[in-house]
Amino acid sequence: MSAAPAENSADAPPTPAAASPAFRVVSGAPSDVELAAVTAVLLATLQARANAAAAAPRPVRVTAWQRSQRGLRRPHVPGPGHWRGFSG
Numbered sequence: 698m699s700a701a702p703a704e705n706s707a708d709a710p711p712t713p714a715a716a717s718p719a720f721r722v723v724s725g726a727p728s729d730v731e732l733a734a735v736t737a738v739l740l741a742t743l744q745a746r747a748n749a750a751a752a753a754p755r756p757v758r759v760t761a762w763q764r765s766q767r768g769l770r771r772p773h774v775p776g777p778g779h780w781r782g783f784s785g
Contacts, residue, residue, distance in 0.1 A: 719736070719739075720735075720739070
């Protein structure tokens with residue numbers, strides 16, 4: 698005795714007609730060609746933003762050790778008169 702697969706809409710993947718719309722027309726009555734043009738522009742814009750985000754340099758993470766370091770001083774140069782500016 699084999700059971701036939703249940704045809705439950707919750708188990709089946711959504712069809713394009715059953716999926717939620719990507720956007721909604723609020724006013725006017727655009728033709729299918731106009732809706733296709735708007736969809737193409739929106740998808741191209743989203744793809745361009747995704748490419749720009751992927752190509753953007755990642756911020757450099759600064760460790761606590763790097764933050765706590767003091768700025769480096771100029772090197773001490775031995776010679777006459779050079780010790781006057783020494784602040785130890």
